[in-house]
Amino acid sequence: MQANESATQKLPLQGALGRLLGNLKGDRWIWLIVILLSVLSLLAVYSSTGTLAYKQGKANESYLVKHMAMILGGIALMYISHKLDYRYYAGISKILMVVTIPLLLYTLIFGNHVNDASRWIAIPGTGLTFQTSDLAKLALITYLARTLSRKQENIKDVKQSFIPIMGSVCVVFILIALANLSTALMLFGVSILLLIIGRISIKQIAVVCAAGMILLSGVIFLGPRRKTYVSRIHTFMHPELANKDKSFQSDHSKIAIATGGVFGKGPGNSTERNYLPHPYSDFIYATIIEEYGLVGGFALVGVYLFLLYRCIKIVTKAPKAFGALLAAGLSFSLTIQAFANMAVAVGLGPVTGVPLPLVSMGGTSILFTSVAFGIILSVSRDIDEPRKVVVGEIRTVSQ
Template sequence: MHRILNNTKGDRWIWLIVILLSVISLLAVYSSVGTLAFKQGKGAEIILMKHVFMMIGGIAIMYFSHKLDYRYYAGISKLLMIVTVPLLLYTLFFGAHINGASRWIPIPGTGLSFQTSDLAKLALITYLARSLSRKQENIKDVKQSFIPIMGAVCLVFALIGPANLSTGLMLFGVSILLLIIGRISIKQIAVVCLAGAVLLAGMLTFGGRKGTHASRVKVFLHPELADKDQLFQANHAKIAIASGGVFGKGPGNSTEKNYLPEAFSDEIYAIIIEEYGLVGGVALVGIYLFLLYRCIKIVTKAPKAFGALLACGLSFSLAIQAFANMAVAVGLGPVTGVPLPFVSMGGTSILFTSVAFGIILSVSKDIEEPKKKKEKETDNSGPNKIIVGEISVA
């Protein structure tokens, strides 16, 4: 264990945040899986142990991801895009349908399902970071720079959006942010936004889930016109939050976990507030804000454009997803199927989130190592040392 800790590099605060989120996740998931365990005829401990193994696997993947120099991800990004596009196409037409959406590909023999949009996030963000950093000299060139970048963004959005519009919109927003930081002209960004708006209009008009999207937005904007079934999830989330008070009911004492669908995933923030109160809810918001702050510091100090864009895209993707989940729970947005990063119970989503954390830590490690090396050289050449040729005498 001591050897592993010595080999752990990168921003120590981010490692601490990961540990805190892991502890919060284990407590919240164990409390909220009772109804799921009853439906499946299992004990809650069995489901918790499965979640524990996924968390341990995620932290292990994070460790190995951060040990790999982040520059290698530039080459990996091309392979990821080549693999991602066919997988998204397969998922769209042949994926497993859960809750009316085709977002998953079952992994044979494991009992797990693989959500291809999680892979698409990593693939697109790493690809954009690579493309923008390598095309800075001719970034204004439409043919060489703009068209390939715009094509990648719109293609991934078009493949994710029909089944998972909320994730597609968040990823599209992060992509626009990267284009702005990558010095793409405002006119070209406007063209990308226009193309995205056309694709969005097409999904809402002709998509297989057009009724679901329209219904959720309508219920959010005009709840007085909705029936009880449409308001069921939103109302019980509000009940959970209101009954939590300032300090909450205490760990495991939630009652709304028995009513809220996906209490262990999409609505886990409402359960956390019910059990830990306003204090717990604000503390969790603070953890994600502090994570974003540490990531921004990494972005500003990164010596290479690729590292800065990579850390920026991944950190904002995690932060936007977190705040989108919490906004839905407190009634500030329409119902979506977005989990809370590294807190909600999930399978492969935890693993891909861990890879994102690992890459951010890899960029952070690249910043810290030259600094430590410089400090070491300064210590070795201090007033208590006399350097004679290659020999240092105290």
Template sequence: MLNSILNKTKGDRWIWLIVILLSVWSLLAVYSATGTLAYKRGVGAESILMKHLIFIVGGIALMYFSHLLDYRYYAGISKLLMVITIPLLLYTLIFGNTINDASRWVTIPFTTQTFQTSDMAKLALITFLARTLTRKQENIKDVKKAFIPIMGSVCIVFILIALANLSTALMLFGVSILLLIMGRISIKQISIVCLAGLILLGGVVFLGPRRETYKSRIKVFLHPEQADPDKSFQANQSKIAIATGGIIGKGPGNSTQRNYLPHPYSDFVYALIIEEYGLMGGVALAIIYLVFLYRCILIVTASPKAFGALLAAGLSFSLTIQAFANMAVAVGLGPVTGVPLPLVSMGGTSMLFTSVAFGIILSVSRDIEEKKNNPEGTNNKEKIVVGEIPAMG
């Protein structure tokens, strides 16, 4: 059975290797970081590790099945995801579980597991934009047929996420703008989308329900010397972890700041990694994400179809920007946010949706491989999506 699975595993081998490396590193970091959490819960650290391992294995399984599905099917799935996502985001804002004044989670029925709806929203919007930009190319300058549906979807998802999770909303908005540029939307129309985004951003920051939190975090970041010690505690503990890590680190499992640093297994896992593996470990992890981005760029440029190129570009940009945003916060280059490190931070639904995103990218890569190996062959799956156009550039 294992040989059968391995024989069906296609796509970029470097990306598969990156997934394995990040998963192993995640197990090591989470096991080291969850001692205090386990003590507070009255359980052993091994039980938390096993739960995390289950999500990693489940994520890899989802990645495997996602990469087997022809990427063109995701064009149709994106419509269904958007229909589900927008009401779900609205439901989360009104009835979701509130943690630290942020309503980002809903409880999955009949379980105790929470679900962060913005994880689904990221996947839904990127796939929907890739589909819409591909199918509307002939009318891409048409305001009614192309621009309004595109602008509407971006702005609605942005505002619904931003009210509870501004950092995720800003990153998703940035990825959306990159896709609009790749999709040949005119500079004038992109400027209008950016202006609308700025207006919505101003409304969220100055009038939204979490306005005081956003203002406080920005103030702490810009003027740390004047900040209340309680409000700058996370950033300060992260800097201590990084400073004491040195060049080669204290060694796996030897972190001391894990006992003081809030969320060393999720939001600040990169600080713990630098403390235990040193500057060399931190740089190595950053290089892994850069290699992932480079391999994805090769997939984008090799994709014969616009939908595949836009899909791989949007998902890879989203994952890479998220990774470096998490790292930037840990090293003090940005205000504190709740952005996890893809495939490394502990997290349930975040791990699963990230794995699906990797799987979709691998699906595009698998399609390219198959066409290279059988350039003369006919493929009935080409008929799945009507209106495909050649990839840009």
């Protein structure tokens, strides 16, 4: 009797779990990757925020609870965005671009200044900040995917196709680069990849690259953060000549990686987290290697590579050009950002403020990354689910 009663009690739980899993559409491997990265993020952030909590006189658990709330909120946004047909994002992209450019301008003029950079807008009454470049990445990628897919018939036309595309890329690039050069460069690189996939001619792509180089030179040598950019490049190129204060972050990141060994010191046993300025965001990969060793570091690299592989499969199977370009742009953006963060941690690039997607502690970064995952899942859902043909009714949805 007791065995039958316990089995009866388990049935509703199993049924609820089955319904929940049944509502998760799209590539199941990507859902698994999201869960793995979220769990690793909770462990790494909880381990690396001890010093920050001590300095601010807060309990370490308070940061864990806040971070967990952001991850759960991100998963909720991912679920919502993956249930929406990806073709509706074509129309949403126009609204996003109209909103994004004024927001970027407002951020440069009135945003919160941290380390001579104005990247955040304070949300009144919440105590939270909003990084507009996260919205700009999503807006530009969706807009480029829409424009390239709609103008395939006259893609070589300079006036109708090339100028609108080049203008959107260059405007967003310069507005982000003035405060956040690393993010702007990565977004510019993703845009060039989309132009190549979208069959823009090599000559026109060369013009875009030349315009980007001119804007980049102006930002580095004439922009408001020119001293910071030149200093970081000089420190990276000539670490032996750099002031120790300038190379402090990269030095302790290398120490963390070197002392981690093959299998690491174990979860929660990092010591360099007490010295690194941002062990929970910019240098969280160094903290992960120190605690989980090279095995953990290479495993994380493998997760992001596998993510890219799954996304490329989605791109090749997408029935519409817009879906393929959308999935390609978002997946390139996520993986390039991930490898840029890890490259900085291991000393393969100058210090930047780029977080590790879905792992680093953050607010808007986690939320917009989750939306990007949701859109990719929406494209994959369109591949997995056979279309239902309604007799006597023809529905047209914009490409």
